[in-house]
Amino acid sequence: MDGEDAVHIESGIASIDVVPNYPLVFAGYDELVATGRLRQLKDPTLIDLLSRQRAEYEAALAVVGYWRDNVQGATNAFDRYVDYYFTTKQMNESGMGVRFDFEAIAGDRLLKNNVFDAVDIHGDWLRLQTSIYELTKKLHSRRALLYIWV
Numbered sequence: 001m002d003g004e005d006a007v008h009i010e011s012g013i014a015s016i017d018v019v020p021n022y023p024l025v026f027a028g029y030d031e032l033v034a035t036g037r038l039r040q041l042k043d044p045t046l047i048d049l050l051s052r053q054r055a056e057y058e059a060a061l062a063v064v065g066y067w068r069d070n071v072q073g074a075t076n077a078f079d080r081y082v083d084y085y086f087t088t089k090q091m092n093e094s095g096m097g098v099r100f101d102f103e104a105i106a107g108d109r110l111l112k113n114n115v116f117d118a119v120d121i122h123g124d125w126l127r128l129q130t131s132i133y134e135l136t137k138k139l140h141s142r143r144a145l146l147y148i149w150v
Helices: 006-015 027-035 044-078 102-106 109-149
Strands: 082-086 096-100
Touching: 006 096, 027 044, 044 109, 096 102
Parallel strands: none
Antiparallel strands: 082 096
């Protein structure tokens, strides 16, 4: 990044270790499986969407701890160069600010590698969460069929 783009750099540093969850509840799906009613649905697309959504979600849960540990490495590496502070009285993540020396940050190879890893992980997270979101939208559009068949 351009060293003069301090606002974007500050925002990136303040949020680089955030890997949010996308919470879903599968009680209805679990009930369909447990009772054998999933097989009774007459819509193969709906069955496939339900199964794929669950599989994608479990894949995300399986790696979220690993992702958080690795993006935390970037935050730890920034700790040598960055002063964190709160910009609001609420003292929450949205009000976090940082002070930094861009030249010092740009000169640390280990830090740059940690940031590279964190950016890669955020890309993986975004692809997986987008997939879950798209499956959820497709399921939502077919939910009337689910109510009819179950």
